[in-house]
Amino acid sequence: MDKIYNIKYVDASYSYEENINQTKLDSYEAYGYVKKNKNNIVITFIKKHVVDEKKSSDEEINIIKGLVIPDTSLVSVSSAYRTNILEGININSVVSVIWRDVVRVANLPRYDCSVMYTEGILIKIGSDYVILKDPRTIRTHPTPIKNHPGGGLPTYLVVPISFITDITIIK
Amino acid sequence: MEKLLIKDNDENVIACVVFRTDDNNEYECVGVLAEEDDILIKIAFNAKNGEIVDSINIKRLDIISINVLDSSKIEELV
Numbered sequence: 087m088d089k090i091y092n093i094k095y096v097d098a099s100y101s102y103e104e105n106i107n108q109t110k111l112d113s114y115e116a117y118g119y120v121k122k123n124k125n126n127i128v129i130t131f132i133k134k135h136v137v138d139e140k141k142s143s144d145e146e147i148n149i150i151k152g153l154v155i156p157d158t159s160l161v162s163v164s165s166a167y168r169t170n171i172l173e174g175i176n177i178n179s180v181v182s183v184i185w186r187d188v189v190r191v192a193n194l195p196r197y198d199c200s201v202m203y204t205e206g207i208l209i210k211i212g213s214d215y216v217i218l219k220d221p222r223t224i225r226t227h228p229t230p231i232k233n234h235p236g237g238g239l240p241t242y243l244v245v246p247i248s249f250i251t252d253i254t255i256i257k
Numbered sequence: 258m259e260k261l262l263i264k265d266n267d268e269n270v271i272a273c274v275v276f277r278t279d280d281n282n283e284y285e286c287v288g289v290l291a292e293e294d295d296i297l298i299k300i301a302f303n304a305k306n307g308e309i310v311d312s313i314n315i316k317r318l319d320i321i322s323i324n325v326l327d328s329s330k331i332e333e334l335v
Contacts, residue, residue: 090271090330092331093334112306113305114303117303132313134285135283
């Protein structure tokens with residue numbers, strides 16, 4: 087039997103409220119089978135049951151439900167993450183942010199996280215997250231490029247700093 | 258199958274379940290045994306701030322095997 091893991095991680099979140107009082111990241115806890123794929127962690131919740139181990143070599147077709155999370159989403163990594171990526175970025179700046187996102191996988195051979203591009207007003211820098219107001223987000227990977235999230239425009243986006251790969255002041 | 262969930266025990270019961278679906282495929286999953294009654298068991302995979310966000314209900318009749326895991330067999334990835 088494959089090894090089973092208990093995984094504690096953080097994730098980005100959208101808010102549709104008029105005000106946001108977030109003081110910490112949402113905390114997640116999952117159980118599953120884990121495989122590392124470069125800087126992604128693939129967590130399988132449900133997989134095909136294969137008695138013959140030789141037939142289970144192609145794991146991609148066996149994942150029925152699971153998650154792909156950035157390796158920087160683990161609680162221990164996110165809380166201790168140190169970066170100078172936010173140096174010179176002031177509150178109330180309009181910024182563009184490129185960040186990696188957790189992906190829910192269902193019957194798909196996905197082994198990497200999505201990449202998001204968000205423009206919004208930086209209103210808060212917490213110890214391990216930033217908050218953008220009036221975020222407009224597109225998913226740039228995988229293609230096709232599409233708006234994110236699907237339903238309605240959020241008023242705020244909370245992103246773990248450890249998810250951010252680039253941030254630039256637009257104005 | 259005997260019931261595994263002890264309501265007054267705060268410890269999570271972690272179970273690995275092999276089950277069959279209507280299309281006759283066999284699947285396996287692992288998670289917290291969150292609920293059970295005479296017909297179904299609920300296995301939870303993922304929780305946000307303590308609230309279940311990913312789970313599956315499995316009919317008892319579809320269960321091929323269920324294996325309650327010792328917590329020492331589960332590795333932490335934090």
